[in-house]
Amino acid sequence: MKAWIGRNWKESAVFPLLMLLATAYVYVNACAPAGQEAPSAAAAVSENLLVQPKVIPAVNNLLNTSLVIRMQKWVQESTGFSRLGENSTPGPVLTLRTYGSPKPNSRLGGGATCATPDDQLDWTIPGPTYNVSHGARMLIKLNNCLPPVNVTDPGCSPTPPYNGDVPPNCFHGDDITNFHFHGFRVSPNPPQDWIYLKLRPQGSVPYNDPHNFTRIGSYQFDVDPLQDVQPVGTHWYHPHKHGSTALQVLNGMAGTFIVHGYFDQYLQRQMPGLQDKVLVVQQIREKLNAFVANGGGGQFYVNAQNNPIIKMNSGQIQRWRFIGATMQGSAHSEIKWNVTRKPEGPDMRQIAQDGVPFNTKNYQEERLNLARAVPALKKALFNRLPELKEDADALALAPEERPQRFLLGPGNRLDFLVQAPVVQRPTSFTLLAQRVTNLAPGEGSLAPINVSQSQPLLTLLVDPTLQPMRFPDQLPPQPWYLRDIENPIGPKDVFFSMDKGPGANPKPPNLMIDNHLYDPDRIDHNVTLGINETWVLKNNTSIAHPFHIHVNPFQVTNIDGVDLPQPWVWWDTIPIPILNTTTNTNGTVTIRQRFIEFTGEYVLHCHILGHEDRGMMQNVKCSAR
Incomplete structure (x- = not known):
């Protein structure tokens, strides 16, 4: 039967019938466990289902909104982060610089200020997802309501072991911020993607900035309507003030932009009912610490959750948008399923890199997947990897059987179509993040990075209920x-x-x-x-x-x-x-x-x-x- 079906059996006209046959076929003929049976998974799902970030859409091609930045207390629970007092359970309490956005019923829109009470704002890690499209104008008012800076020039922060650093190339101005439209083809001049801005907190002392980059309290970004040269896809935002970028992103200050257009419309026509998942991968800590083993950033969180659960039906396809909102060298990771051969687990097909849709040829041949197609390139990137033999062994397998591995580093975005396998009973699969940086002390992190360290990014719980869907044969032509x-x-x-x-x-x-x-x-x-x-x-x-x-x-x-x-x-x-x-x-x-x-x-x-x-x-x- 396998020989008749061929590599592209999921695209065949008899796919629904094959899905029914495959239920028994996979169960009886599996040569290794496809995943873990999940008899108690229903209880786990109710505790830590993946939560999507809050969405703020453009209305009539105008995104008119505001962000407030304040210190907020968060509880680090076993399942992730929750704001102190919001149904949180006992755990370490961290004080983090946090984005607050107007609640839907507040009617504040772009009018939030430092005088806006906390209870009129949604305080979230990550920040809200903004949905826009070509022709959209973006008005975002950024309000810095962190503790005032009471000196004209704060100088370098006392951050051992960096006390010998000299301005401007040091950690400094921890509470001075700005906003970067990462992935956008827009003007870099004020008041658009102006990353030279130094926005001081409300109430700070004035500073006679020789470059005229400094503002106090609030700043109104006004981005011209997006032109057709803007790639449609998954983009993101984060602070970019030189000297405090790392700390503020480590505190959780990041979020997603989705530029909708022809690509989404094509996928929906090819796969009616296609669901979309935003997956913001972050390292979240209160303070920078370069001397902590494995980079000081700790574990990865997805939408501020620890190993959240996504539910899918057998044969269902979803679009997963990964945003690498990490900020350390230790975050370079290979993401892969906890199964040794591709047919036993979920099937992932990459459709975009860094927010730019693939050419059909790249989609069909998966040429970007360097970790699988050309292991030597992965060695060139990171070296000293014990997984290299595993890569060589994988190349000996037929293409449809090779384990799927993809590289996700700081700043990257990866878009996939993910198809759940056919299962006999509720079955769970784990998507792992295998760190691929191998550093000795003094090589950038100042503490050893354990290359063998891996952790679950998320768990996929597959239900036996059939929902047959087919991958598209090709992608739409690129503009x-x-x-x-x-x-x-x-x-x-x-x-x-x-x-x-x-x-x-x-x-x-x-x-x-x-x-x-x-x-x-x-x-x-x-x-x-x-x-x-x-x-x-x-x-x-x-x-x-x-x-x-x-x-x-x-x-x-x-x-x-x-x-x-x-x-x-x-x-x-x-x-x-x-x-x-x-x-x-x-x-x-x-x-x-x-x-x-x-x-x-x-x-x-x-x-x-x-x-x-x-x-x-x-x-x-x-x-x-």
Whole structure:
């Protein structure tokens, strides 16, 4: 029967009949356990079902809303985080910088201020999900209601072991904030995606800022209607004030933007009733701590929940949107199911990377899945992995039997179509996050990272009730602005490095790009609107620094000397392979960029946010011809 059905049996016209036959077939002929029977799963489900973030949609193509930032007390429970007093159970209490958004019945919309009482706001980790589409104008009023800053220049925060750092490349201004539209092709100029803003808390003393970046209390972002060059898909937001980005994201200040459009409409036509799940992966702590083993960020949470449960019927397909709202090197992870062979568990098909929909060829051939298709590339990214033999063994299997593995790092977004297997009785499957960074003390985290560490991200509970659905054979055609980039100029090298300092107990390393720490007064890259460029990202460190540039996504054409096939996949954040210590050669990623529509100044940086705060960032200026 397997030979007749072939690899694409789920797409066949007889799929409903096969689903009925497969119920008995899978149960009788399984060569290994497909998952864990869940006789008591119903009780567990009632305790920790996945909760979707609050949704605030644009109305008549206008998103008019506000955010208030205050310190809030949260209880760290076994199932995740809950706000103190809101049906919380005993557990450690953390004081976290938190987004509050107007309650639906408050009619505040964009009118919330620091005078708005707590009970008129929803305090959530993560922040609300904003739903927009092409043509939408976004008005977001950001209110900083954290404790006032009572000095003109707060200087570096007392954060051992970083006491030797020098402004501006140090942890500083913990309660000064701003807002970054990550993944958006919009103007980088005020009042749009202006990440140079330094928004001080309400009541702070004035500061004579020579750059005129400082505001006090509130700031009104006003983003022009989204143009058709904006990729439809999964994007996100987070603070980006240099010096406090890492701490504020670690406190849980992040959320999702979904840009709806032709891609969603196509999927709904192909799979009527397709459900959508937003999965914000975070590390949540009260304070930065680089000396805690395994990176100090602790475990991963999904929508502030510990191993939440998603329910699906046999054969059902859902769309899962993963947002890597993590901020440390230890967050580089391979996500995979707790089954050894693909047919025994859920089937995941990637449809987008970093918010940009795949070309049909990438969807059909799964070329992006570097962890499975080209294990050597994963070795180049992270090295010293005990899983490499497992990868080699997987390649010996038929493609439809290989275990599915995907890389999710800080800043990345992964979109999947996930199909539940056919089961005889309620069965649970666990999606694991296997950390793939292997660092010794002093290599960036300043504490050892255990590469063998894994943890459950979520549990899928599959019911035997049949809900037959089929994957689409192809994806809709990509629009013109996502065609492969041709005839670039270059290449231009961008070099990531660090120095560890002398001695047996070195100071924390300087984190540099092109051998310089960040300088707010220096333009590091001048680019021209309408010109395509090739850049070669180079890394001579033992950390896979995730490169991110604002405004324009890019295509990856080569990783560590291995050419990738066309059509190239679009990214906005990618880890650069580490230094090869055997040959003493730099890790490299070659990218192509197309600078379109928007002039102004913005940044590129390492998306390990403590590295960005401490100087691994550069300024880019895009000018008209």
